[in-house]
Amino acid sequence: MCTVGGWCFPLEKTVSVTFPGDVLKNMTDMELAESYLKRFGYMNVQHRSGFQSMVSTSKALMRMQRQMGLEETGTLDKSTVAAMKAPRCGVPDIRSYQTFDGDLKWDHHDVTYRILNYSPDMEASLIDDAFARAFKVWSDVTPLTFTRLFDGTADIMVSFGKADHGDGYPFDGKDGLLAHAFPPGEGIQGDAHFDDDENWTLGKGAAVKTSFGNAEGALCHFPFSFEGKEYSTCTTEGRSDNLPWCATTADYGRDKKFGFCPSERKIDS
Structure with a gap:
């Protein structure tokens, strides 16, 4: 052992x-x-x-x-x-009279957040953008604003973790519980944790950002069709250099839009 x-x-x-x-x-x-x-x-x-x-x-x-x-x-x-x-949130469905006990709310309007680490399933820039847009949903309809910090302690510390990740509420592996968050307050309160055993994506399929090709860095579109076959991952089909690629629209034959997927093989620009 x-x-x-x-x-x-x-x-x-x-x-x-x-x-x-x-x-x-x-x-x-x-x-x-x-x-x-x-x-x-x-x-x-x-x-x-x-x-x-x-x-x-x-x-x-x-x-x-x-x-x-x-x-x-x-x-x-x-x-x-x-x-x-079925996969679900870790917060109980039924509590006394509200989701959390007590009159818990932020005592200030400019709420800060910090992303401590990232899931390996997606590029950091995609995760950054996803959280920024999620917080904007709230700032658009409430008096709250959300400011990102890159160091120090923020009101909302966002992290990805597995199993027993230090808060007394362990995750359960793939599927089941997906994430949990704590109500506003000091310390761990306000923080949001995501189960890193899950396969995190944007929409359907993996979120893969392309390079080179003719799609100007657009994300892969999964699934996509190529020569009568459907692909849900990057492929080397149709290329003599064996470089993995994907279409960035649903139908490569119609739109001819593609980019190369992340790879250890060198791509000649």
Whole structure:
């Protein structure tokens, strides 16, 4: 066995290693349901007196089905199991009277954010632009403005992490939980975390920025068609130099727009 630091030593017995994503796959449907209903707030009822009580699994299932727009059977049917296995946000669906306890809001209007690291699935410039446009959605309709910082501590620290990433709310591997965020406040409050075991993209398919070609650095369009075949990734088909390329529109035969994909092979400009 080898540690992260590179030290190796023999194992005296076989060790079984379970990755976070395997936990969900190895659960029975009932185990999945119980875990899901508890984690996302369907098992608890908050009374006005402050007293909390548990509801039956059947009632919890009906609450979850109502929330998801499913038929309220109170049973663990196929559509309910499928909804539980679908990727989702990590914030509970049901809390006392609001998403977070207390009167939590920013005490200033110019909110700062900082992107601490990036997903390897997309170029940093694409991620920067995606967050800038996401914050603009809010600044367009609220009194808030969002200013990006490149060092120091910001109100919203954005990061990509895997499994146990230091906040006490571990991710679960590919699919399942996608991201979570904390309400406004000091320290970790306000921060947003994204599961780096996911395949992050813009729209459908991988977000790949091209170079050279005739598309002026446009993104690949996946899928695209070339000589009667559809491609969902970069390809070397049609090129004698084996350089990976993609079309930047849906139909290369019609539009003739293309660019080269990132590659270790040298491209002659």
